[in-house]
Amino acid sequence: MTNSGIFKLAIASGKGGTGKTLLSTNLADYLARKQAVLLADLDVEEPNDALFFHAENKVITPQYKMIPDWQSDRCTLCGDCTRQCKFHAVIRLGEFITVFNELCHSCYACSDLCPEQALPMKPYRMGETRHQILNGLQLIESRLDVGQEQAVPLIHATQKYICELESKPAIQILDCPPGTSCPVVAAVDGADLVLLVTEPTPFGLNDLKLAVETMRQIDKAFAVVINRQGMGDDAVENWCKSENITVAARIPYDRQLAEQYAAAKLAWCDNTALEEALEELALFIQQKQVQYA
Amino acid sequence: MRIAFTSVGTNWDAQIDPRFGRTAFLVLFNEETAQLEAVDNSGVQADAHGAGTAMAQRIYELHPDVLITGNGPGDTASKALKNLHMRIYVEAHNMSLKEAYEKYKKQELTAL
Structure with missing residues (x-):
């Protein structure tokens, strides 16, 4: 593990809209019943994890990058x-x-x-970090100011903010931006394990291949989560088998789940299939924690 | 008058390059001496970022009176060029330098 018993789990994907936020928010909430969890939304161009939680005490910290003057x-x-x-x-x-x-x-x-x-370098505001504390869950979200183009400096600043926290939960879930470019590489930096969320469609497979290639290049341990299992085809499943990639969980395709997500609700407590997938994932994470300890 | 063209080639028959920062060449025509001079911009291919501002600096150094191009400089480069008070004409792509120059003389080009 990266430092003193903390396990960092990055949730990423090649393709956008595969279910990173669905998985991050529900997994964080699910795990937080039994242990302290930190959930960080590192998709700083369009963070949305906080929509699923309703916290009262919010601490806002402005974030700066250094610019020559x-x-x-x-x-x-x-x-x-x-x-x-x-x-x-x-x-x-x-x-x-x-x-x-x-x-x-x-x-x-x-x-x-x-x-x-x-x-001389001087600080220049690029965005802010919002920190909310809920029962068992610390939620951290960074957001770029309108007009700011670069996600990477704010992602780094957020990671630094997390490192400097006084109380650090032993499990940290990092909701990453989609794709395979610099922000993703920055967001998974320091993660012990990356879960690549995909869907069983040709688009899902194509972008999963790109994400896997990226993780291999930067030498990151990863596994796949298939969301919307049951739609599309078996190509993702077959490709993972042929590449010896672990599929750590499968979330069934379910209209009701999409409706709950669209209403910004954490769906796992009303959705048995999702709860089962999270249970499977929790066991998988536990094994990895032991393995890396 | 010194007139600059973004161009895919180095002579009058070459097409206008629609790109500003990533143009292949910047061709300068000096109306007083009737000389045509081409500046190679192929080095820009190595740059992932900032092609527009790099070209803005180049143009500052060459200081033409008029720029004839295609799409026109982007927001950042436009900001950089603001103080130069250079006349910029756009939408001259699909023309050779010669055609663009003739249209400029007849005031038929679109001013930015």
């Missing part, structure tokens, strides 16, 4: 900064150095390498 009085317009920036976020326009905050990746190269120290 041009000091015209110290600058000799040598242009070193513009050559250092891989993202062309710092450019020289005539007699001005212009910094484009939305392109800056906060790498400090321009700032550290400026011979005149004319680009």
